Amino acid sequence: MTLIANLVSLHQVDTQARALRSRLEAAERHKTLQERQATQLQTRTDEVRAQIRHHQSAAANHEAESGSVDARVEALRGQLNASTNPRQYSAILAEMKTLQTKRDEIDELALAQLQKAEELQSKLTEIEQQAAERAKVVDSAKSEFNTCRGEVAERLASLEQERTAAAARIPRNELEAFNRAADLYEGEAMAELVTIDARRREYVCGACNMELPAEKYASLASNQDVAVTCTSCHRILFLPQVAATHS
Ligand SMILES: [Zn+2]
Known part of the structure; x- marks a missing residue:
């Protein structure tokens, strides 16, 4: 065969091998992209879960504080009922009022934290749905890639052998x-x-x-x-x- 004929043979086998490789690469790129997006969604899910836990534990702390203020109010109520001295009575009453105001403020803080947790909970549900859908896309991208690799691998290996042989005939x-x-x-x-x-x-x-x-x-x-x-x-x-x- 002439040099040009050999080059044409090399070109033909090279073109076929490239086409197969690029098909396989496209399937792999698609799979990698889907996997990356799934990982991002998972990270986002973890972040929102952590935020929810944070708000819930802040609310629990406020609730505990409110409880202890409440216990103090109840203790004062006992003292108030037992009090016989009018000055002492009004001092206890004033302290009780201050504590009750404080407790109300703490209760509002607890409520605000619980509301934030609730808002994030609906956001989390949304992200979890997206993650579940993405997981399905990842599965199909993986199986497409595996099928493609299965179909292409053998043919590609033999084309690469042919390519090597064809290239060996060119100066x-x-x-x-x-x-x-x-x-x-x-x-x-x-x-x-x-x-x-x-x-x-x-x-x-x-x-x-x-x-x-x-x-x-x-x-x-x-x-x-x-x-x-x-x-x-x-x-x-x-x-x-x-x-x-x-x-
Ligand atoms: Zn040209």
Whole structure:
């Protein structure tokens, strides 16, 4: 086989391997993205749960404080009932009133904390629903990825072997040019040299559509063992009949 024919074979197997790899990569990207979003939702769930616990424990502290103020009020009530001295009586009464006001304030604080906890609880329910839905999407993304990997793995391994074999038939410089163009154009390393008008010797690159000097055609038509690249995009050129023979 000529150099150009070998390059065309390499191009064909390289294109197929790239397509399979990118299919697999797309499935993996989708899976990773879904997993990341699921993790974010889980983190958010944990945060809201911690906030709820915080407000609940603040409310419990206020309730305990209110209880002890209340006990003090009850103790004073006992003293009040036993009191025979009017000055002592009014002093106890005044203290009781102060304590009752304080208790009411504490009760309001407790209530405010409980309300915050309740608001967060409905937010939590919402996030938990989102997390449950996301978990389903993650499961299907995982199974899609596994199916894709199962389908692709074997074919990809054999294509990569074929690619290695095809690459081994190309001299070093030409292989480097091929790899460079393949990386640059996502696998589209080769382009057809298109004849626009043979009589006027008008030729273009089939990939970038830029005009090609007639010498490029002359070289390729006369010697299939010399690689010719497009002046503009540097893809390796081939004549349509070469592709037809080997596809
Ligand atoms: Zn070009």
